[in-house]
Each structure stands twice: as C-alpha cells, then as structure tokens.
Amino acid sequence: MKRILTSLFIVLSIILISYISIEGLQPSATYFKEETEKSFSTANAFNHVKRIGSQPHSIGTKAHSKVRNYIVQQLQDLDLEVQTQKGYDFNNNGILTAPQNILAKIKGNDPSRSALLVMTHYDSAVHSSPGASDAASGVGVILESIRVFLQSNPQPKNDIIICFTDGEEVGLSGAGLFVKEHTWAKNIGLVLNFEARGSGGPSNTILETNTGNTNLINAFAEANPQFPVATSLMYSVYKKLPNDTDATVFREVNDTPSFFFAFIDDHFDYHTAKDTPENLDIKSLVHQATYLQALLPYFSQVDLDSLKADKDQVYFNFFGLDIVHYPFSFIYPMLVFAWVIFLGLFVYGMRHKILDFKQIGKGLWDFSRALFFGILISATLSDKLPVIYDSVLENQNDFPFNGHLYIGVGVSLTLAILFYFYRNYSATTTEKNKNAFVAPLVIWLVLLSIIAFILKGAAYFIIPFFFSLLSFGLLLFNKRNPYLHLLLGVPALIILVPLVQFFPVGLGLSKLFISALFVMLIFGLLWSVMAYLKYKKAGVLIFAVLAGFLFLTAHSQSGYTEDRPKPNSLIYMLDVDQKQATWNTYDKTLDAYTKPYFKKDNSNVDSVVFDSKYNAQYTYTSVAPLVNISAAAIQVEENRLDNTFTEYNVKISPQREVKRIEVFLDKNVKVESLTANEKATPNHQLPYYKDRKTPKLLTYFAVDQDTLRLKLKLKNTEISPVLEVYDASYDLFENETLNIAPRDEKMMPRPFVLNDVMMTKQKIILE
Numbered sequence: 001m002k003r004i005l006t007s008l009f010i011v012l013s014i015i016l017i018s019y020i021s022i023e024g025l026q027p028s029a030t031y032f033k034e035e036t037e038k039s040f041s042t043a044n045a046f047n048h049v050k051r052i053g054s055q056p057h058s059i060g061t062k063a064h065s066k067v068r069n070y071i072v073q074q075l076q077d078l079d080l081e082v083q084t085q086k087g088y089d090f091n092n093n094g095i096l097t098a099p100q101n102i103l104a105k106i107k108g109n110d111p112s113r114s115a116l117l118v119m120t121h122y123d124s125a126v127h128s129s130p131g132a133s134d135a136a137s138g139v140g141v142i143l144e145s146i147r148v149f150l151q152s153n154p155q156p157k158n159d160i161i162i163c164f165t166d167g168e169e170v171g172l173s174g175a176g177l178f179v180k181e182h183t184w185a186k187n188i189g190l191v192l193n194f195e196a197r198g199s200g201g202p203s204n205t206i207l208e209t210n211t212g213n214t215n216l217i218n219a220f221a222e223a224n225p226q227f228p229v230a231t232s233l234m235y236s237v238y239k240k241l242p243n244d245t246d247a248t249v250f251r252e253v254n255d256t257p258s259f260f261f262a263f264i265d266d267h268f269d270y271h272t273a274k275d276t277p278e279n280l281d282i283k284s285l286v287h288q289a290t291y292l293q294a295l296l297p298y299f300s301q302v303d304l305d306s307l308k309a310d311k312d313q314v315y316f317n318f319f320g321l322d323i324v325h326y327p328f329s330f331i332y333p334m335l336v337f338a339w340v341i342f343l344g345l346f347v348y349g350m351r352h353k354i355l356d357f358k359q360i361g362k363g364l365w366d367f368s369r370a371l372f373f374g375i376l377i378s379a380t381l382s383d384k385l386p387v388i389y390d391s392v393l394e395n396q397n398d399f400p401f402n403g404h405l406y407i408g409v410g411v412s413l414t415l416a417i418l419f420y421f422y423r424n425y426s427a428t429t430t431e432k433n434k435n436a437f438v439a440p441l442v443i444w445l446v447l448l449s450i451i452a453f454i455l456k457g458a459a460y461f462i463i464p465f466f467f468s469l470l471s472f473g474l475l476l477f478n479k480r481n482p483y484l485h486l487l488l489g490v491p492a493l494i495i496l497v498p499l500v501q502f503f504p505v506g507l508g509l510s511k512l513f514i515s516a517l518f519v520m521l522i523f524g525l526l527w528s529v530m531a532y533l534k535y536k537k538a539g540v541l542i543f544a545v546l547a548g549f550l551f552l553t554a555h556s557q558s559g560y561t562e563d564r565p566k567p568n569s570l571i572y573m574l575d576v577d578q579k580q581a582t583w584n585t586y587d588k589t590l591d592a593y594t595k596p597y598f599k600k601d602n603s604n605v606d607s608v609v610f611d612s613k614y615n616a617q618y619t620y621t622s623v624a625p626l627v628n629i630s631a632a633a634i635q636v637e638e639n640r641l642d643n644t645f646t647e648y649n650v651k652i653s654p655q656r657e658v659k660r661i662e663v664f665l666d667k668n669v670k671v672e673s674l675t676a677n678e679k680a681t682p683n684h685q686l687p688y689y690k691d692r693k694t695p696k697l698l699t700y701f702a703v704d705q706d707t708l709r710l711k712l713k714l715k716n717t718e719i720s721p722v723l724e725v726y727d728a729s730y731d732l733f734e735n736e737t738l739n740i741a742p743r744d745e746k747m748m749p750r751p752f753v754l755n756d757v758m759m760t761k762q763k764i765i766l767e
C-alpha cells in the first residue's frame with residue numbers, strides 16, 4: 001500500500017512540477033496592481049491595442065494613416081516632441097516601399113552617451129490581419145511604459161529614442177530607412193525591440209549581437225526582469241537561422257546590439273484575420289511589459305557603450321531564480337568533469353559486480369527501441385495529419401488551431417511507448433534497474449559532447465545531467481530514496497519540459513518528433529524515479545487511452561468554425577497583351593468560396609511565384625471573364641551607354657488603386673545596376689542581383705499610388721530583354737461585373753500570399 005501511495009505521490013509531483021515549469025514562465029494577467037497614476041496599467045496598454053489593432057492597417061492603407069495619427073497624438077499627450085521620417089527604402093531582398101516612421105526622444109543629461117532605442121512596428125501584415133498582437137501589443141506596452149517612466153524618472157542619463165517603425169511586415173523597410181538615413185541612428189548603444197509571432201504564450205528574450213553576449217547577459221541579469229525567459233539555446237539556434245526582425249537591420253548595418261522580446265505561441269493567428277484584440281493573451285502583453293518595466297530604467301542609466309564583449313556566456317532561466325549564467329569557457333571542463341564522474345561510477349559498479357555488460361546491453365536495447373519507435377510514431381503522426389485533416393493541410397503557419405492537442409497526442413504516445421519497453425522492469429528488481437540507467441546516461445553524455453562543439457548555447461543541459469549522475473550514484477551505493485530521487489529530477493523537469501512544447505510551437509507541427517525526443521531524454525534523466533514506479537504496464541494503457549482521448553478531442557475540433565476559419569484565396573489576373581483573364585488560387589482544396597471558379601482539373605496552373613513568406617505557388621488556374629481594368633502605364637527610355645552597356649529608364653505609373661507592383665526579368669539577364677525611385681540596390685555586389693535565383697527583379701509596395709521609376713543598367717545582348725510587370729489592387733470584391741460572393745463566416749483570407757486582388761500583367765520589351 002505504501003508503495004502505491006509513493007508511486008501516486010511521485011506521478012502527481014511530476015505532473016505538478018511540469019505544469020509549473022511551463023506556467024511559471026509568465027506573470028498572471030493581473031500582475032500589475034495599477035494602484036496609482038505612476039504604476040503600469042494593463043488596461044491602458046490594452047486600450048491602445050484595441051485602438052490600433054481592431055482593423056487591418058498594413059502600409060499604404062487608410063487605416064494605417066489613422067493608426068499613425070493616433071500614435072503621434074499619444075506621444076504628444078506625453079509632452080514629447082514627435083517627428084515622422086518618410087522616404088523610400090530598397091532592401092536586400094529587392095523590396096521597395098515608402099515607410100513613415102514615428103520618432104520621439106527623451107533627452108538624457110549626459111550628451112556624450114549613446115542612446116537607448118525602444119522599438120516596435122506599427123504596420124500590420126498585408127492584407128487582412130488587424131495585427132493586435134503583431135505588433136499593436138508592442139505599441140501599447142511601449143506607450144504605457146513611457147508614460148509610467150516619465151512620471152517617475154524625468155532625468156535619464158542616456159537619451160531614450162522611441163521608434164515605431166513602418167513597413168516591417170513588407171521588408172523591415174522602416175528600420176532600414178531609419179538606420180541608413182536618420183542622424184539619430186548613428187549614436188545608438190542598444191535596441192529593445194518588441195514583437196509577436198502568434199497571439200499568446202511566454203515572451204522569449206533573444207539577443208542580436210555581432211560580438212560576444214557576455215556583457216549583455218550580465219546587464220540583463222542585473223536589470224532583473226521578473227519573468228525572464230531567456231536561454232542561450234535560443235541564442236544559438238537563432239544565430240543559425242536566417243532571421244528577420246527590425247533588430248537585425250540595426251545589427252547588420254550599424255553593429256548595434258539588441259534584445260528583442262517576442263511571444264510565439266498560438267501561431268495559428270499570426271498574420272491572419274484572427275490576430276484581433278480578443279485573441280491576444282493578456283498574459284503575453286503583461287509579460288512584454290515586465291521586461292520593459294525592468295529594462296527601461298536600467299538601460300537609461302548604464303553606459304551602453306560597454307555592452308560589447310568578445311566572449312559568450314551560457315544562460316538559462318530557472319523557475320524562482322534569476323537568470324543563471326556562466327562563461328562558454330566552462331563548457332569543456334564541465335563536460336570532462338561529467339565524463340570523469342560517470343566513468344568513476346561505472347568502474348565502481350563493475351568492480352562491485354553491480355553493473356554487468358549483459359544487463360547494460362539489455363537496457364541499451366530497450367532505450368534505443370523506445371527512442372526509435374517514439375520518434376517514428378511522432379514523425380508519422382505529423383506526416384499523416386495533413387493527409388487526414390484539411391485544417392492541417394490548409395494551415396499556412398504549420399500550426400493549426402488544435403495544434404496543442406496534437407502535441408498532447410504525440411507526448412502521450414511517446415510515454416506509452418516508453419512504458420511499453422520498460423513494462424517488465426519491476427520496482428523490486430533493483431539490479432536490473434541500476435544497469436538500465438547506464439543507457440540514457442551514455443546517450444546523454446554523447447549528446448552533451450556533440451552540443452559542446454556544435455550548439456554551445458544548449459550546454460546548460462549538463463546541469464540536470466549532473467543531478468541524474470548523483471541519482472545514479474545513490475542507486476549504486478544503495479542509498480535509494482524515492483523522494484530524494486524525485487528532488488534530483490526537478491532541474492530536468494524545470495529546464496527541459498517547456499522545450500517539449502516549445503519546439504513544435506516554434507518550428508511547426510511537422511517538428512513533433514523533437515517533442516518526442518525531449519520526452520524520452522527527460523524520462524532517461526528521471527530513470528531512478530521512473531524505474532521504481534509500480535504498475536508500468538498500466539502506464540502503457542493509461543497513456544495510450546490518453547492519446548486516444550486527446551486525438552478524439554482534436555478530431556472534434558478539426559472542422560472549420562467562426563473561431564477556426566478556413567483560409568482561402570482568389571486572385572483575378574488580366575493578361576493585357578494576350579487579352580485573356582484567369583482565376584487563380586493558392587488553396588489545396590476547393591471550397592464553397594472557390595468552387596464556382598475552378599474545375600477539379602489543375603493541369604494548367606500559372607507558374608508565377610510572387611514574393612511571399614513561403615514562396616507559395618498557385619494550385620489552380622482557370623479562365624475568367626474579361627473585365628475592363630487599367631493596367632499601369634509604362635514608359636521606357638533607352639540610353640545606350642557604350643558597346644557593353646545600355647541603361648533603361650522605366651516609369652511604371654499605376655492607373656488604379658494599386659498597392660503592389662511586381663517586376664520580373666529573365667534570371668539569366670545580368671543586372672549591372674538598378675535604382676528604384678532613386679534608391680540604389682543596397683549593395684551591387686550582393687548576389688541577389690548579380691546571380692538571381694528567380695526571375696523576380698523587385699517588389700514594390702506602393703504608397704499613395706506613387707510612380708515606380710527604375711533605372712536599369714544591363715549588358716547589351718542580341719535578344720532584347722523583356723520585363724514582366726504585374727500590378728495588384730485589393731478591390732476584387734468591389735468589382736460589379738465579377739460580382740464575387742463573399743466568404744462565409746467560417747472562412748478567412750489566406751494569409752501571407754497575394755489575395756482578394758485584381759491584377760494585371762504586361763510584357764515590355766526593352767529595345
């Protein structure tokens with residue numbers, strides 16, 4: 001009876017600690033007490049979110065101007081002098097637009113110091129997203145934090161620049177404009193940037209720096225935010241990925257380091273019509289605010305020029321503690337120490353005939369099979385979900401509305417598999433259990449050794465490993481105590497359990513196998529606890545049933561509803577030269593909205609690829625009626641420079657409310673130089689124009705229907721080069737001839753791609 005109660009206590013404790021490890025990352029929604037005028041008010045911040053993020057306000061729209069005016073007014077109400085900066089930015093990826101940044105400065109009392117820049121963007125994603133999380137939440141937090149700051153810290157040492165960038169969503173354009181052209185940008189020591197890539201979850205701290213992170217981390221720890229979610233694992237992974245936030249522009253162009261804070265859960269809302277104030281998790285908003293509450297007063301005083309460093313640190317957050325951090329130089333000694341302890345224990349176990357190779361081999365065989373099948377089943381699950389469920393297939397964020405339930409299914413299946421392979425390890429066969437601990441420890445050691453070389457930011461995984469080694473030692477010395485073993489497993493649970501959820505949320509449901517891997521690795525570290533649980537066979541059944549239950553729940557939520565709408569798309573394209581028109585869509589399955597326009601047959605799909613996050617291609621093309629819409633007026637002026645080069649001046653003037661122009665040129669035509677609206681290509685040496693991988697020449701997000709003026713220098717060739725020009729207006733529903741039936745309430749515009757547009761296409765021969 002006592003054993004059963006102990007087992008029950010241990011299982012409940014593991015569940016509770018796991019829960020705390022995730023829930024403890026974030027403050028509660030009512031964290032700020034709002035007692036006086038001087039304290040941060042969540043209601044004030046959320047009110048800004050509602051004012052800004054209730055309707056789509058992407059660059060160039062009327063709502064966008066309204067949002068800008070609102071923010072300018074708010075800053076003026078704080079007695080700040082506000083300026084806007086407008087100009088063209090032509091970025092490294094061939095995106096041209098005319099952002100209008102909003103700027104204000106709080107003067108510091110030491111003019112020799114570098115300034116602190118607090119930043120987020122105020123434009124929402126093109127086309128249908130109200131952008132309440134991304135990034136009205138950032139604007140709300142900054143406006144309210146500045147209000148509070150001004151009430152209590154009227155005299156900072158450093159200048160504080162507040163920068164609400166524009167055109168972030170189309171190509172980090174406002175940040176580009178500010179960094180390249182504004183005089184204030186030359187003298188910035190640190191950037192604090194606020195972002196969202198979903199509508200909930202904890203806000204992660206990510207560092208952007210060209211140098212080592214040591215001083216940044218020391219300062220961050222000293223500033224002492226109350227809910228730091230910051231790990232060097234994120235830092236290392238982020239450094240390896242191609243990244244794109246406004247903060248990146250500051251680092252790349254001006255070598256300015258930054259902290260950026262982003263919540264990324266509920267990724268299904270990202271850039272969709274569902275990024276509304278109602279769907280923003282208030283806890284995420286509050287979490288963002290806790291960072292700024294600590295960092296703004298701190299970084300307004302310290303010398304920001306001292307933040308650069310040669311060396312890196314390993315760091316991680318741990319429930320109830322401040323940021324734990326130590327130098328990268330500790331990584332190898334700690335690893336050697338771990339190997340030495342393990343080998344010492346191993347030799348001791350062998351000498352005293354506690355361990356033997358046959359039993360160890362058996363343990364290794366069981367753990368390896370569990371690893372293999374755990375990963376296989378999770379990978380198969382994430383592979384098959386889009387085949388079974390339309391809502392997974394059509395979800396462009398690789399994280400459907402019921403994604404968390406699918407993670408639950410994967411985790412439960414993995415646990416069922418683990419208990420299956422360990423079902424015959426009885427709580428009383430202590431020798432066998434001791435030998436079986438060797439397998440996960442060896443696998444962990446190999447993993448930690450690899451990490452020490454190729455993913456140093458994850459080196460802190462060694463800390464829970466040390467506790468497991470201690471646990472292993474206690475077993476060998478016959479000092480077994482289930483409660484003590486549980487205690488030694490706490491670091492593994494606190495540090496690693498959040499990652500079980502984090503990876504499929506961050507990288508997409510297709511990476512579900514990483515969850516499975518972490519579950520099994522945690523199980524391995526907790527072996528001295530798991531081994532002595534009673535009723536392992538029942539564990540197989542319990543977790544299999546739980547997986548089934550979660551799957552059925554997910555199944556019941558896999559249809560489309562008003563809250564979980566189906567994304568779809570319809571594009572009307574008029575080929576001006578051919579006098580032909582087509583319907584196009586990016587949808588994989590046709591629905592009531594798209595069916596009237598397409599036949600099942602999709603053998604003749606237009607292969608054009610417009611600039612979009614996932615470089616999506618049309619899935620269906622069909623013939624459409626001809627409608628009289630005016631294509632952009634194009635003028636070409638040719639100027640033969642010499643025997644080698646010719647310069648072309650091309651003017652493309654929109655004739656409708658065009659929001660976007662795409663220009664293509666055969667990718668084999670070498671571009672010698674290109675300017676667009678007087679902005680040169682950022683760097684002529686960039687491979688982008690020298691060696692284009694696609695025929696795309698540039699994408700222009702038009703503001704106020706401004707004419708696009710290209711100056712193009714090409715090598716003379718026998719065959720005249722041909723420009724293909726597309727323009728797009730977001731007025732498909734307004735066309736009376738086409739008379740498009742609106743979407744029903746269980747549908748929404750497909751995000752990321754061109755959608756709900758009327759386009760024209762024309763070819764211009766440069767001769």
Ligand SMILES: [Zn+2]
Nearest residue numbers: 134135195196
């Ligand atoms: Zn954003």
